[in-house]
Amino acid sequence: MLVLVSNREDLTADWLVLELERRDEPFVRLCTEDYPSKIRIGWTLNDAALELGESTLAAEDVTAVWWRRSVAPVIPAGRSPGEMAWAAGESLAAWDGFWEGVNAHWVNTPGANAKAESKPAQLRAAKRLGMNVPATLITSSRAAARSFVEAEGTVVCKALRSGLIPGVNGDRVLYTQPVDPQMLAGLEELGPEPYLFQALVEKSADVRVTVIGERVFACRIDSQSTPDASVDWRRGSAEDLHHESIELDEPTTRRLRDLTAGFGLRFAAIDLAVDRERGYVFFEINPNGQWAWVEQLTGQPLASALADELLRR
Amino acid sequence: MTPLIDLLETSPPVDLQLPGGYDPDRNLRVDGTGRPVVLVPGSGLGTQTRGGADRDDAPPTVTSLTGTVTKNTSDRDEMTSLLVTKTAGGRDTDDDRAIAASVLLGTVTFAGPDRD
Secondary structure: OEEEEEOOOOHHHHHHHHHHHHHOOOEEEEEHHHOOOOEEEEEOOOOEEEEEOOEEEEHHHOOEEEEOOOOOOOOOOOOOHHHHHHHHHHHHHHHHHHHHOOOOEEEOOHHHHHHHOOHHHHHHHHHHOOOEOOOEEEEOOHHHHHHHHHHHOOEEEEOOOOOEEOOOOOOEEEOOEEOOHHHHHOOOOOOOOOEEEEEOOOEEEEEEEEEEOOEEEEEEEOHHHOHHHOOOHHHOOHHHOOEEEEOOOHHHHHHHHHHHHHOOOOEEEEEEEEEOOOEEEEEEEEOOOOOHHHHHHHOOOHHHHHHHHHHOO | OOOHHHOOOEEOOOOOOOOOEEEOOOOEEEOOOOOEOOOEEOOOOOOOEEOOOOOOOOOOOOOOOOOOOOEEEOOHHHHHHHHHHHOOOOOOOOHHHHHHHHHHHOOEEEOOOOOO
16 A cells, blocks of 8 residues: 655645546545544554554555655644653654564655755765765854855855744744855854855756655756845745756766765655756755645656555556 | 744745645545645745646646735635636646636635745
8 A cells, every 4th residue: 555644734745646546546644643543553562553544554454655854743732741751752762663663665765865865965976976066064163264265256045944934923934045244244153054156056947856766857947037036046036036947967867866876765846956157057956845836837748657556657 | 043944034934724625535635626736846845835736637726826925815706816827737727617616616715935
């Protein structure tokens, strides 16, 4: 049985569901906010299963897993915060135990995702494979940051792990943006937390690459057509940015396959830029990135390719 | 001490008012008539969602959501205008279907940096 592990709000998972329905392929979609209240777990030394209302999913019956957007166990309110945290921890331990015993085709394993999400690991791996990687500094030292800016000229700051900053009065999003040297001069320190600085790439376009199994789909995003999107194309509105399927050269394709495989991934979304002089420049690899909008705008058969990969077609 | 993050520009995430609801029997989100609601998330930032059309030939039920000001409206004419101008590309994005989408959605919230 193919199992999709995600949550109700995961709209990209809906695209795969429609593709599987079109093929009349059986699958189970687990909405992880139902765990542990509605999804019950049973584990022994010999077997394990999840009770899903009126049906049961045995670990041994799982043939493939799309590990998409699993959310933390949701413990119903009404208990003390400490006890709720404890119950969530116990629930997560049992959940992890169930999946560790699933011998199936994974896209991707949680362990591989976690390893690949490290920006320092990504950047060094890409460099080892011979890709162009912008000069990068991760530091919490203001002096080091100022020296980097002086040496590299225009420098951008980007999130090291997540650009989404939770707040009491609402969340905020940190997009990649140029750093004003005057801003650094006015600071006593950057903060106890480190920041990622990178030399600005003079790019003519961005490229979003989706690697699914051995297949590599590349999409050129005309990010320089809109000032808002020129540094970070996510700031632009999708309908304003022209998206176009392109073919990468063979060495770049091979490097991206090797990068993906090197992290033990069967799926990855990779961001590149087209540098006006150096060609393709590596920005990052996202082991669980979005892809549905690329299919919508370009017609790339990504849902179909993902279904093929999960079904080993 | 002021940390660097407080000096960098940040934006509120796009807050998508998801239409319809999750149907556990269909394993996906459906609208009030039981049709799949297929939205297209953009890259990365969690709640940021790009507009999209239904691949299954049902009316589009969402728009791309960008704008500096949060705008709530239940006025059909205003909503229709917003939807027509902001519905993203795809199979079902002609004006008539966008208008149909406005009726279906009821109240729509636009949030985020205003690009108009």
